[in-house]
Amino acid sequence: MTVKSNKGVILKAYPKGIPEVDKNFELTHRTIDIECLNLKENEFVLRNLYLSIDPYVRVTLHDPALNFMKHGKMISTGQVISGLGVSEIVKTNNPNYKVGDLVYGPIGWEEYSHIKSDDASVFSFMFVNKELLKDTPLSYHASFLRFGGLTSYTSLIDIGKPKEGETIYVSTAAGLTGQLVGQIAKIKGLRVVGSTGSDEKVDFLLNELKFDAAFNYKKVDLDKALSEYCPNGIDIYYDNVGGKTLEVALEHCNRFARVVACGMISQYNIETPEEGYGIKNLANIVVKSIVFQGFIALDYIGKDIEKEFEKDIIEWVKSGKIIYKETVIDGVENIAKAFVDMLNGKNIGKYVIKIADY
């Protein structure tokens, strides 16, 4: 039988605010006949194995009629949602890929993805590093050893420019990015302060990741907390949230501070510019000679720092200098719930969906 199940998750309705599983997503029970599928030039078919659950995906779900944030690949209602993951090539008409290759790139929230030629470049789909695979589970290659870890490492080193003895404040510190940034900053000799949204996560940051200080932002006045936990001011603010947190952090920044603009999760669920939080104290950037810089992980692909990342991260994980915490959840039918839970801050560590056995 060549016809296979190809369950997938489509966008049912553009979310307003934080999405809800039943309202905004729909599981579809489609099939795919791989043998009979006719591939055009450069096309290929993926059997998806592990999918990374990332906040950026929320930005791709905005109603185009309302959306003001431009993002590379927007999803329309009725379309399968896209995310980053690891897959096996099962059919190919592309000279760069052969059947059996393991690749990392933008895949569908589905069992099999038919990649059209526009998306089939070697820039979009990278090979899984086989050397690293000897020492690490395949799930790590869906995010931690790729854009997930690369995001933390490159931006902290290249934009944050950490120096021993400095203070770094990390928001959403218990997420994948925050965890890694904090731990790398510890290795570099900084005072590491993190905020997160539950007492359980505070414990995790303090007791497992050994942050110097951590607090539950829902329970404190941020201004007072930063005065208490960053008594020498902030030299690096690693910003995953934007909005009010950014505004308060700017007041605590020292001269020549670096603000790494990694994400603005507080602004991802808004639909119109008017709903956005207005930052009123950017004059701090002028009077304190602050660098406030955005980036995406893709900016660093192919640069020397990508190689340095692979070398360092493997050594740190092997030697136990860095703890990487992930939760692997089974099945396409659980993607939407994992995504919504992550946006609601329920995860400790990284959510990865296991779509199929390898």
Add this chain to the structure above:
Amino acid sequence: MTVKSNKGVILKAYPKGIPEVDKNFELTHRTIDIECLNLKENEFVLRNLYLSIDPYVRVTLHDPALNFMKHGKMISTGQVISGLGVSEIVKTNNPNYKVGDLVYGPIGWEEYSHIKSDDASVFSFMFVNKELLKDTPLSYHASFLRFGGLTSYTSLIDIGKPKEGETIYVSTAAGLTGQLVGQIAKIKGLRVVGSTGSDEKVDFLLNELKFDAAFNYKKVDLDKALSEYCPNGIDIYYDNVGGKTLEVALEHCNRFARVVACGMISQYNIETPEEGYGIKNLANIVVKSIVFQGFIALDYIGKDIEKEFEKDIIEWVKSGKIIYKETVIDGVENIAKAFVDMLNGKNIGKYVIKIADY
């Protein structure tokens, strides 16, 4: 007779909004007896010659009870206001300075300034460059050849990183900083677009400074104007104003754009954070990998780029590649009016006050 007139301008009342001459400033007719004045260790007395009229001074006049912007040297009511200028040392108890030396630094809005030891460091008061003085009037040394020009040059080169063929948008383009930034960008081969507050200044930018495009921001919709004049988007936004202008410019920035945060004149007259303009679209910084960086000219003192600035600027002025337009106004009694006029955008080019003959 050793007693001399020492007219000065004191702060009468903290301004709300743009200051008014009679309401906020007071001319005082004091005297000074230089011969009898007892100088403590490191102190000296300046005979002030030229004073630069700069927007940053507004930030130093905030009521400390209301002010939220921290600035190095705040002025209290009853105190003589401070600004940058050129002076002659007329009495000294400081081994670094001798009578007759010409220096540049933070002087009072007054005829003579008694510099106390806290302010008497060689870092605060630099010597006027005698080599440059052979080719240039002394008034140029009160701003253009010092922090005025240095501000434009260093920030454009170091933060803006201009590349041939790129587009730069400069706000308050007819001020000293804007003029120089635009002209240096032309020399570097960029498309230069400027905005300013009167048709007369638009003419000046287009016809004298040869900007590629210029417009009166009071007469246009900024979003439409930027679409029209920056058809390939903005690669460098040189921001002198902040607020709404910054918000609109961010929408027109290209990937990897650089935003040079030189000043936020639109935010200098506000007294509380609540009055500030809230920027709602900072997510552009994340998704477009934008660098948004502040600085003060002092950051570059003693670095190689300071020497490069002096070399280039003199060559450009001599060869006519750069036009520097200044208006020299006579007398301490006209300082407050010149300052208020500048804040109201009445100047074309740089206002410099001539306090005394040299």
